[in-house]
Amino acid sequence: MENMKRNIINIFIKQIFFIVMAATFMPCHAQYQEKNEVAVSVGGGYAPLYYWLHSVEGGKQTPGYGGFAGLNYTYFFNNNIGIGTGAEVGMYNSQMKVGQFSDKYTAFDGEENFEFRYTVNGYTEKQNLFAIQIPLFFQYQWQLLDDEHLTYFKLGGKIGFPVDANYQSSSASYQTSAYYPQYDALLESPASQGLGTFPNRGSKGKLQFNYPLYILSVEVGMKWMISDNFSLYTGVYLDYSLSDIYKNNQYNPFLQYSADNPATLPNISILQSRYNQNGYPDSFTGRILPMSIGVKLQLAFRIPNKRSCCLLNY
DSSP: OHHHHHHHHHHHHHHHHHHHHHHHSOOOOSSOOOOEEEEEEEEEEEOOEEEEEOSOTTOEEEEOEEEEEEEEEEEESSSSEEEEEEEEEEEEEEEEEEEEEEEEEEEEOSSSEEEEEEEEEEEEEEEEEEEEEEEEEEEEEEEOSSSSOEEEEEEEEEEEEEEEEEEEEEEEEEEEEEEETTTTEEEOOOGGGTOEEEEEEEEEEEOOOOSOEEEEEEEEEEEEEOSSSEEEEEEEEEEEEOSOSSOSOOOEESBOOOSSSTTTOOBOOGGGEEEEETTEEEESEEEEEEEEEEEEEEEEEEOOOHHHHHHHTO
């Protein structure tokens, strides 16, 4: 996992290096044209980790806010058409609330197996994801309002790599018990063995998303010409994820019983755990898809022709 994160960060650094080098060593042209543009951009709005929540009592997902910040480079073939790439850091947030759910599974108490049963009441969990994203886009711009300012449209895709993901949870109470079928005995105490009612429980930890983000991206807005070399983009964007970032993974019991320290009863994220649905184990969610829709600001600098600049100095 650490090696993967190191490789992702190396890709991000190389992408930034490419943009800086492209802006520094541009080819000279006999006539000045708007061919090369470097920009700093930020965007924000609704940015949830969207997932399909299965039929859980009192289950509700609330989309969170997030956004991105990045550096872009665009090469224009003419005054209207260009292609671009860049490097971004994206942030996604969501919250889930579940009224009540239960589960049971075979556990070990240090001497023999038993059926560990639990019910969770009033559960709330917040999730967040940070990802490095590499966009590749087509840009078309044209005069709409007047001869100076432009309307633009971008269409493309992004590939993202999760670098950090976390969850934080709280519960009104846990109710736990242990059933020993070999003795037909149900134990609901003592608390020192993780059995009973435990109010106001909480936990936090890491989320393991090992698959890339594949995102379809659309953007439209205005390009305001501030000066000969500087422009300000204002627009709206939609990033729509095409793939599940937690596919083909194992869903584990939500509440983790340990014979070494049974009273702690830590829980894992609801995104990566299961519960008992009509007598069968089932995951809480379906596919997990990062989404984002919001507004974007971008300050762009178009590189002047070096030869033209030199001639202006004489």
